[in-house]
């Protein structure tokens with residue numbers, strides 16, 4: 001132990017001194033002043049850092065920098081700059097920060113979302129695009145309608161179960177069915193995705209800033225890599241996760257259809273990936289899909305509870321287009337207000353308010369700045385979505401901002417990724433964007449068609465106001481705090497009307 005401690009102390013001292021003395025020929029955009037050696041370490045909050053970043057943007061402008069123990073960070077809080085640096089210079093800015101604990105030890109370089117921009121990343125992205133975004137696949141996503149109908153049925157028949165559980169079930173079930181061809185997850189009963197969700201908690205925890213000593217002092221990597229004892233807990237997590245991912249990956253789809261995992265198992269579709277690579281790819285897709293989807297649905301329901309005028313307007317659109325039968329995905333093009341609601345909820349409360357950080361793969365020159373290789377680039381999606389010029393009155397929930405005066409979906413301005421900035425930028429933009437948007441539009445349509453949303457009442461009969469600034473930071477994503485509402489059916493025979501849409 002004494003040996004390790006001495007080595008540890010020496011490594012830290014050398015690293016901090018080295019980083020300080022070798023800042024190189026850089027010209028970073030100015031930002032908050034930090035302390036010698038540790039930089040801004042003590043100023044960046046461990047929880048909800050994007051709120052601080054928004055404040056700093058007001059003082060230092062739409063692009064500014066800070067450093068943590070010599071590691072430069074650049075925060076981008078303006079759409080034009082994000083489009084220049086993260087989209088147009090994506091070849092140089094599409095890397096990921098070196099997340100040693102998560103990427104090197106816990107995941108051994110197999111997490112599509114966190115891995116460096118290397119050959120395996122290219123192969124995984126291509127394989128995902130081919131299986132997830134193909135026209136045939138999108139067309140066959142009856143799963144999304146069935147799960148929206150099940151969510152409505154659950155809220156109707158089991159109001160005693162927490163809203164959070166209803167939504168978690170729906171998000172897990174959609175992901176398990178889409179990715180593994182698994183059967184729908186019951187509301188009351190065993191949850192076959194539980195283990196995946198447990199693994200996700202462990203892997204996400206490694207991303208919380210400050211949680212991993214090796215990411216604060218990267219030279220420790222060599223010491224940890226050489227010591228079986230120090231590496232042991234991470235090895236165990238990797239091995240147990242791999243075993244579970246492979247078990248799911250090799251399971252046969254419940255209805256004999258091809259789903260992502262079966263597509264990847266077949267012939268050329270594997271793109272030469274090993275079994276471990278393919279199994280991790282699908283496991284990681286589950287993790288990227290499940291919590292973002294659950295968060296977005298929870299915010300949708302909170303918005304419906306807080307904004308009855310929005311609900312009325314959406315219901316008027318549904319009543320004209322859909323009437324008293326459940327909506328279907330074929331109705332979506334005739335439901336512009338529902339589309340605007342989904343755009344607005346993802347702007348108002350993006351599930352990942354800072355996206356996933358990018359990193360520069362080489363030195364880049366942008367305007368007057370020279371941003372060195374290895375700089376961490378944060379797209380401050382939360383603040384960009386509140387830019388007073390681009391999105392006036394940004395804290396308000398107002399779907400109309402995405403509509404023309406005639407009520408059609410407005411042509412998205414350039415560089416806004418179809419007005420869906422919540423899915424990030426450049427070559428790392430979310431691979432699940434189309435599937436996710438379609439799913440949220442269907443969910444929103446079902447919920448609004450089926451229910452009026454009222455505030456819940458406390459024991460004194462007083463309305464409980466859901467708190468839309470109760471934000472729970474779990475690493476990359478941010479959940480709304482738990483809240484209560486009362487879903488009042490719009491049809492006396494809602495349960496019967498849902499029957500044709502439920503899984504057979």
Ligand code: HEM
Nearest residue numbers: 113288289292355356422423424425428429430431432436
């Ligand atoms: C509301 C739902 C979702 C939101 C808001 C969301 C948001 C994001 C964001 C912000 C990124 C980082 C982009 C960047 O680095 O600039 C991302 C990456 C990613 N997303 Fe999503 N996502 C959602 C749903 C999904 C779904 C359904 C899937 C898969 C089926 C998925 C798979 C991924 C993957 C694999 C990446 C990593 C891509 C890479 O690093 O190359 N996401 N997502």
